[in-house]
Amino acid sequence: MLLTIDAGNTNVVFGLFEGDTKRCQWRAATRTDRTADEYAALLTQWLTLEGLTPSSIKNVVIASVVPRLLRDLRLLSEKVFRCRPMVVGEEGIALGIEVKYRKDEIGSDRLADAIAAHVTYKGPLIVIDFGTATTFNVVDENGNYCGGAIAPGVNLTLEALHAAAAKLPRITIEEPKRTIGLDTVSAMNSGIYWGYIGLIEGLTARIKAELGLTSKIKVVATGGLAPLFAHGTKVVDHVDPDLTLRGLVEIFRRNARAASKT
Numbered sequence: 001m002l003l004t005i006d007a008g009n010t011n012v013v014f015g016l017f018e019g020d021t022k023r024c025q026w027r028a029a030t031r032t033d034r035t036a037d038e039y040a041a042l043l044t045q046w047l048t049l050e051g052l053t054p055s056s057i058k059n060v061v062i063a064s065v066v067p068r069l070l071r072d073l074r075l076l077s078e079k080v081f082r083c084r085p086m087v088v089g090e091e092g093i094a095l096g097i098e099v100k101y102r103k104d105e106i107g108s109d110r111l112a113d114a115i116a117a118h119v120t121y122k123g124p125l126i127v128i129d130f131g132t133a134t135t136f137n138v139v140d141e142n143g144n145y146c147g148g149a150i151a152p153g154v155n156l157t158l159e160a161l162h163a164a165a166a167k168l169p170r171i172t173i174e175e176p177k178r179t180i181g182l183d184t185v186s187a188m189n190s191g192i193y194w195g196y197i198g199l200i201e202g203l204t205a206r207i208k209a210e211l212g213l214t215s216k217i218k219v220v221a222t223g224g225l226a227p228l229f230a231h232g233t234k235v236v237d238h239v240d241p242d243l244t245l246r247g248l249v250e251i252f253r254r255n256a257r258a259a260s261k262t
Helices: 036-049 067-080 108-121 154-164 184-211 226-230 243-260
Strands: 002-007 011-018 021-029 059-064 125-130 133-139 145-152 218-223
Touching: 002 067, 002 243, 011 243, 021 036, 021 243, 036 067, 059 067, 059 108, 059 243, 108 125, 108 133, 108 145, 108 218, 108 243, 125 184, 125 226, 125 243, 133 184, 145 154, 145 184, 154 184, 184 226, 218 226, 218 243
Parallel strands: 002 059, 125 218
Antiparallel strands: 002 011, 011 021, 125 133, 133 145
16 A cells, blocks of 8 residues: 655645555644654554554655655654655656746645646646645646645634734634624634635636636645635635645656656
8 A cells, every 4th residue: 555645834644545545544733843753653553543554555655845854754654664755856756747837946745736636637727725825736738737826824814813913813714604794703704714715716817817718727626625615616616635645646656657667
């Protein structure tokens, strides 16, 4: 089985795949002081709950936007799973696509999203990933990564409001029943929710117009908050929560095929 690791600024997501089938998925809060032994303890417990052992995992592929995590994730792979992990973005790792973006600045999770979206949905695409940042990623009809836009993530914006304004509480975002709030919490919820709907609709419209593909381009949303925001707008065509992990599977597969031919 293949272990995929998507190490983001807020969470580290582990997915276990058998071929194209996701067997299970686990999530841990991102902590740069967490050691390889701590990851090993977590994963061993999770695997045991699924009736599996570390020996079930034969390969590991990692995408990380937090450089300080990589050392311990590598050690985890080598000590516990007895394999050298494939790290997306490192020299020698083939993506099978052209990246029209500064390569030392592009997040490996954005590339995984683009690859999985093209494999699944074809055609020109806008992929919106609701993470610590909300990213808009443009994929052409051949699957090439064409750039995009980065906005503050929803939870980051909520935390900034709470931290900067003494009388604004910390809230959990949900779809509001009305736009005009009658108290602070409902007013904040409305402003953030409908504000982000406006962001989604405005940016996708501008991207489509810039590409001249207003009617042809499809919009795919991923990330934990994707279903919530997709429900509030008609511009999202597909919600796909496993996009990043499936992209890592595809990247691993492409490199494994290339290695077998050499």
